[in-house]
Amino acid sequence: STRAAAPAPRRWRQRAPLPSPVSAVAAEAPSAASPFGAEAEKEKEERQFDWLDQWYPLAPVCDLDPGAPHGKTVLGLRVVAWYDRAVDEWRVFDDACPHRLAPLSEGRIDDKGRLQCVYHGWCFDGRGSCQFIPQAPALGPPVHKNSKACVASYPSVVQNNILWFYPRADGEHQDILQRKRPPFIPEIDDPSFVAVYGVRDLPYGSVGLQLRCVGGEPHGPCTCPLRAQGADGQASQEGRPRQISLYNMPACLT
């Protein structure tokens, strides 16, 4: 879904890059003739990888109840996913009410389809704008329209039946979907394939995870080796691949 810019305070801040020592700068400028040139370039590219310029899957949509908000943590960022029935789209907000930072994931969807904070009842529309403050006098100033009463709304989209979000909520990135989309997996949408969704928290870094199902029989045991790898193909867990065995895998996964 794409939305108009929502005024929002941001908590993400990218650190300014540290100045490189002269010796490091020299090392980063391989000559064209250097046999290590390509390798150094690749290393440089990896160092420049922007973790906040990526789409991240939040959950398979089939796991989300449209009648309730869902709290998730991605990259240490706490967000809440909720279904905005006014436009038939899923939204992803900061999981912090702008009033007193209460988790919005503990709130509810009110009878008008807005996300309502459980603590003092502030209500937010799909763009993160506050629409109602129960304690505000009906004939008083429209305090709910103050920009400080808005919650950060992230770009989000459902693709491959998965809810994705982009972890930058500033106005500059609200149209990110037109420039960059989440990775598309055609087999998931292909009716000749069977797609089974599952979410597990595993003790891995986010640089990569390979999953391979190598055997099993219907309703029998199955062993799936899992290995964490960095983008360069090297193991990322203290330099060693970590093996995990899964047992009693459902037949549909074998």
Ligand code: FES
């Ligand atoms: S903390 Fe959310 S309305 Fe007060």
